[in-house]
Amino acid sequence: MFKVQELREIIKLVDASSIDEFVYEHDGAKIKLKKNIEVVTEVVAAPKAQVAPVVQQPAPVAAPTPAPVVEVTAAPKAEENKAAQTNVDESLHKITSPMVGTFYQSPSPDAAPYVKVGDSVGDESIVCIVEAMKLFNEIEAEVKGQIVEVLVKDGQLVEYGQPLFLVKPE
Structure with a gap:
């Protein structure tokens, strides 16, 4: 599973870059970040650990520059x-x-x-x-x-x- 600090660093790097979508898989865990589109996140945890549900939320409409968002569990x-x-x-x-x-x-x-x-x-x-x-x-x-x-x-x-x-x- 990813540490919060690692997730924050990935978010910051994706946000600062010109890419609109980022996918990373490691040891059965997967992170998918999208920016400037309707669906902003998708996180799937490794099967040997606790499986987190896929979280999809609409992008904030009022934010001038939407930042990529990662939710590890449904909230x-x-x-x-x-x-x-x-x-x-x-x-x-x-x-x-x-x-x-x-x-x-x-x-x-x-x-x-x-x-x-x-x-x-x-x-x-x-x-x-x-x-x-x-x-x-x-x-x-x-x-x-x-x-x-x-x-x-x-x-x-x-x-x-x-x-x-x-x-x-x-």
């Missing part, structure tokens, strides 16, 4: 998050992820979260960290307001342009 929570986001009040500001990575709500596992529902934030307030390729990127609110909802869980993988927080602007 019903992601579908629930998308369903919750469709009923969002349009007056709320969405703080989105500027990159593919892992969402962390606090600077360390034993520290308090940067923000929680009901907290007021300024335009330069740090609301979370997105870790990509062992770099921890602090994400700022970029708007003054009050946190209405946290849309992702701590340690969850997030995609480029994925909403992380909803903020009621002041």
Whole structure:
């Protein structure tokens, strides 16, 4: 099976290249990445390990440059998050992820979260960290307001342009 770090490096290389499709097979495991088309991923695990289902998701429509995405297992929570986001009040500001990575709500596992529902934030307030390729990127609110909802869980993988927080602007 592939390590998360290896998958991230492959995604970054494919994204930076001019190719639209990449297929890699090793020891019975297969990765297939496609970009700039409707179906963006397909992952099949080795038969001797646990077999992961084929995951196919539509490409994000609003993203200016869609990045290739790899899902190792089916994630019903992601579908629930998308369903919750469709009923969002349009007056709320969405703080989105500027990159593919892992969402962390606090600077360390034993520290308090940067923000929680009901907290007021300024335009330069740090609301979370997105870790990509062992770099921890602090994400700022970029708007003054009050946190209405946290849309992702701590340690969850997030995609480029994925909403992380909803903020009621002041």
